[in-house]
Amino acid sequence: MLSVGNVLDGELVPLVSTEADQPKIREDVPIPRRQQPAPAPQQTLPRERNFHRQLSGKIHLRHLLRLGELDCLLMRKDPPFDTEYIYTTYVLERAREQGALVVNHPQGLRDMNEKVYTAWFPQCCAPTLITRSMPGMEAFLREHGRIVCKPLHGMGGRSIFVLERHDKNMNVVFETLTDYGQRFAIAQKYIPDIVETGDSRVLLIDGEPVPHALARMPVATDHRGNLAAGAKGVGRPLNDRDRWLAAQIGPTLAARGMLFVGLDVIGGFVTEINVTSPTGIRELDRQFGTDIGDLLMQAIQRRLQAAGRATGVPADRGVRG
Secondary structure (H helix, E strand, O other): OOOEEEEEOOEEEEOOOOOOOOOEOOOOOOOOOOOOOOOOOOOEOOOHHHHHHHHOOOOOOOOOOOHHHOOEEEEEOOOOOOHHHHHHHHHHHHHHHOOOEEEOOHHHHHHOOOOHHHHHOHHHOOOEEEEOOHHHHHHHHHHHOEEEEEEOOOOOOOOOEEEEOOOOOHHHHHHHHHOOOOOOEEEEEOOOOHHHHOEEEEEEEOOEEOOEEEEEEOOOOOOOOOHHHOOEEEEEEOOHHHHHHHHHHHHHHHHOOOOEEEEEEEOOEEEEEEOOOOOOHHHHHHHHOOOHHHHHHHHHHHHHHHOOOOOOOOHHHOOOO
């Protein structure tokens, strides 16, 4: 029996056993709630791809469980990457040291800022500048003519600006993003391909790409290829460039324990490496009839088998959060 937990929005919720088509869960881990209703009876969950929707707000567990007793713990919490997020990775690091497989690896979550980590793969990226120097950003704009500027900690298209030479908003954008030179921000050469081919999400599972990418097409009135900003998600097969990028980046991520990662690709260039909570599974599954969540669970099972944790687990451990 495989025990798996999931951290969503700071709460630990149970996932599913891989041993049965209709797995059961036990009510073993308390989820902080403002009001704790009476314990619910044991529930039967549907197949993996729908379990998040079914679990939301319905699981009320009875007693504490040490995180290190879990076989696997999924950390999926959206940015901001703040001090509370860092503190959470410290706790997860202790769980990992006690034997739990944490997906993704806590140290990787700390080390791999989703914008900055692209610098480790310069062959895969368009010209990029990470700085808190406003004159430096202005020089970068003069060199490339049109650039994208954004903070290092954002998500979902928040605070993304497109600037051209002589834009009268240039100074206020640089001041806002860097807090007058006090904070780092990122500037990238604008890639016009986003208008025609979108901002594609290429998902990697244990270093290997899934067969399809999700091209997020901006609306006509917006530059941003983010679903949260109104972009439309259109699935497409991977192309040769996608596979080359995955081959360049995937093995390093897998070696560092990053089992589920999303590459953002515009015009054949990687603009971000999403390690905290990459999305796109539901849209691709819906369009192609795939089950990417199952592929991830299989990869987790292989990791556990390699570590000797997925077989011979005592039956009384059950399925736990």
